[in-house]
Amino acid sequence: SQKIEQNSEALNIQEGKTATLTCNYTNYSPAYLQWYRQDPGRGPVFLLLIRENEKEKRKERLKVTFDTTLKQSLFHITASQPADSATYLCALLDGSYKLIFGSGTRLLVRP
């Protein structure tokens, strides 16, 4: 069956360190993968999209990698700040429009 897995345990790191979140998937061949941020009581907010032919994408302190052989995407936040504390969701494009979301990983950045 098709699955997207994100670490359900919260990631707790010290301010200034790099946070790395993992998204693994099985039985998909997505053309795109997206990362979203979700704060409590809010809807998800789009952060980055990476295509299957791209190995890496950067935006300010964010970096996403996409390894279609390993079926894995890594999401990095460098120089993390307490304001980065949120839940981060990965989502795969299934077909032409449907996004399939992982359950998200909660990031806590300690001051």
Added chain:
Amino acid sequence: GAGVSQSPSNKVTEKGKDVELRCDPISGHTALYWYRQSLGQGLEFLIYFQGNSAPDKSGLPSDRFSAERTGGSVSTLTIQRTQQEDSAVYLCASSPTRGGTDTQYFGPGTRLTVL
């Protein structure tokens, strides 16, 4: 500019009652999506609209769930004879065109509690 809005923000209802949840997408966005998010879970796709048509209703959990979209804009998700397992946050999203690389813009959600 205005983002996606949803109403009500919270809804508490008794088991067996019908509820209507409303979504106002970003003006001009042709694609509209409904998702459900249970506590601690990811988003579960419910239905997709392109204009007023719903080419994909595959995520609707049962025939108690229905949705419509009028004027290529506002959408309503209706749950009939609500059950306790329907309790969740219902999120609406819109995008300029159909899927692909389009970003989906989410509303704040409606938290539904069925007692």
